Amino acid sequence: GEQVEQRPPHLSVREGDSAVITCTYTDPNSYYFFWYKQEPGASLQLLMKVFSSTEINEGQGFTVLLNKKDKRLSLNLTAAHPGDSAAYFCAVSPSSFSKLVFGQGTSLSVVP
């Protein structure tokens, strides 16, 4: 079945720097990709949903890139600020019905 590997597990950047989190997946037929943000002690909140038909997706302060050839999904936080400090999880919807497969998570710390 689908396997998702997320790197790095921990990331510390200075305020204003960029932060990049990457997930690689194995099922070439995967079509839906998600990024979730989990602030300390809180639940997971959807950051962005990406379809495989679109390779670059921009949100507020971040960009999601999808490289279907390499089966790689990345989240790039531009000009990170302390409010971005959280755990981030990618999730991939494989070709089979229903189950999302989550990455292991990245704990991001943005230092002032």
Added chain:
Amino acid sequence: DMKVTQMPRYLIKRMGENVLLECGQDMSHETMYWYRQDPGLGLQLIYISYDVDSNSEGDIPKGYRVSRKKREHFSLILDSAKTNQTSVYFCASSLSGGGSQNTLYFGAGTRLSVL
């Protein structure tokens, strides 16, 4: 307001005791999920429920069972809890189980400690 509500938020139990975790959602979502989250492992799927009395095992169902008697309510039961079931448990719901509607809405989590 779309919400997934989990009760209790924190729970301490002794090994061998029974545990009931409850989850409700007010979005009339068909599909509901139970995950556990352990450090370094991300979220692991325990059970999926596609509707009332239509439940399927996830990736780590051993030691757990579920009950869904109403669409808006999904329970996770640990019969005779074990110390390795100490974890944070998340309930989630989605409009349906497949494709683009797979956006999951998560509850706040239940932190369970089994001593």
